[in-house]
Amino acid sequence: MNVPKAVRFVKANGTILERYRLNFLLGMERNDEIPLLYLRNLQNKDGGFPYNDEKGKLSCVNATSSNLNTMIELGLNESEVCRKTVEYLLKIQGKDGNWGENEAIKQYNPPFWDMPNDLKTVIWLTANIANLLIQLGYGNSPEVRRAARFLLKNCNSEGRFAGFLHSTWISIGVFGQLEGSSSDIVKRALKVIEQNIERLKDGAGDFAWCIECLYVARIPKENPTVKRCIEELVNSQLWC
Numbered sequence: 001m002n003v004p005k006a007v008r009f010v011k012a013n014g015t016i017l018e019r020y021r022l023n024f025l026l027g028m029e030r031n032d033e034i035p036l037l038y039l040r041n042l043q044n045k046d047g048g049f050p051y052n053d054e055k056g057k058l059s060c061v062n063a064t065s066s067n068l069n070t071m072i073e074l075g076l077n078e079s080e081v082c083r084k085t086v087e088y089l090l091k092i093q094g095k096d097g098n099w100g101e102n103e104a105i106k107q108y109n110p111p112f113w114d115m116p117n118d119l120k121t122v123i124w125l126t127a128n129i130a131n132l133l134i135q136l137g138y139g140n141s142p143e144v145r146r147a148a149r150f151l152l153k154n155c156n157s158e159g160r161f162a163g164f165l166h167s168t169w170i171s172i173g174v175f176g177q178l179e180g181s182s183s184d185i186v187k188r189a190l191k192v193i194e195q196n197i198e199r200l201k202d203g204a205g206d207f208a209w210c211i212e213c214l215y216v217a218r219i220p221k222e223n224p225t226v227k228r229c230i231e232e233l234v235n236s237q238l239w240c
Contacts, residue, residue, distance in 0.1 A: 002237060024074055035074050039067060039081045047088030051105045061101050062114045064089060065128050072135050086136065089129055090143055097146030098126045113164060120163035123154055127161065127170035134177045135216060148178060152185070159188025165199055168192050169210045176217020186217060194225045200232070207233040 010022045017038050023029035043049055048059025049067045064085060071082045093099055103116040115121050130147040138144050151171055154162040161167040168189050175185045193210065200206040207229045214226050221227070 006237070021070075021074065030075075032074075032076060032079070035070070035076065036079060036081060039071070039076075039079075042067070043081055043084065047084035047091075048102075049085070051102075051108050051110070057108065058104050059088070059102060060105050060110075060114075061089075061092070061099055061125050061129075065125065065132060068129075068132050072132060077136055082136075086133070086138075089133070093143055093146070097143070097148075097150035098122050099129045099147075101125060119154075120167075123151070123161055123163040124167040124170060127151055127167055127174055131170055131173040131177070131213065131216065134174065139178060144178075148174065151175075155185070155189075158192060159185065159190075160192045161189070165193070165196055166206065166209065169213045172219070173213035173216045176214075176219065181218045181220075186219075190219070190223070190225055194228075197225065197228055197232075200229070204233055204236040207236070 007022065007026070011019055014022065017035060020029065020031070020034045042053060042055055044059045046059055047064075048061070049063040050057035051060035051063055053063055053067075068082070068085050068089070071077065071079065071085070076082050089099065100122045101110070101114055101116040101118075105114075106116055110116075112118075113121065113124070126147050130144050130151070133139075133141070133144050133147075151161060151174065155171070156162075159168070161171045172186055172189045172193070175183060175189070179185060200210060211226065211229045211233065214223070214229070219226055221230070
């Protein structure tokens with residue numbers, strides 16, 4: 001991977017937040033007010049974030065979880081913005097432990113993978129939010145435990161979670177943190193990803209997302225699935 005070239009690309013083409021994120025991850029800058037200014041301005045009064053990060057639109061569970069992930073990555077766990085985001089997500093959790101998309105966003109014609117009232121969407125959003133809440137220290141909370149039970153009810157004997165393939169790799173992050181990387185559920189889910197690795201070739205984002213989830217699950221970099229994801233990610237870099 002040509003890291004210097006990737007750095008130059010982000011610096012030349014990235015937004016203020018993207019350039020800051022780059023500098024933060026490289027250990028070159030830490031100024032919480034840069035991302036917090038952006039997040040405060042974007043966040044809706046209910047604590048959620050607007051559909052497609054377009055200010056003024058209704059809160060969207062997908063956008064909210066995405067921005068929460070950014071907060072965790074940038075070390076903003078103790079911020080007021082993060083607190084409001086978590087409160088919003090806990091408030092809208094379903095009684096059976098799931099998180100479904102805001103039905104009102106149908107007016108924006110969301111993509112098939114973010115469709116309200118679709119179990120496939122519910123599964124991956126529930127796994128994604130549970131994964132983030134665990135990273136924020138909510139692993140023993142009743143909300144996360146309910147979410148984990150809901151996910152397990154939608155997992156087959158082979159270890160595949162219902163819906164899209166990314167539901168399975170996100171759930172590896174969830175149960176790797178809750179039960180350990182050597183737990184049966186994680187081992188079976190890893191096997192599912194290994195057997196379906198060719199289906200991740202839709203873009204570099206899938207490989208990066210999968211690696212992130214395997215990382216929080218403490219799957220070692222020597223694991224064949226991790227090595228394959230890294231290899232595919234490196235090979236996907238454009239050189240023009």
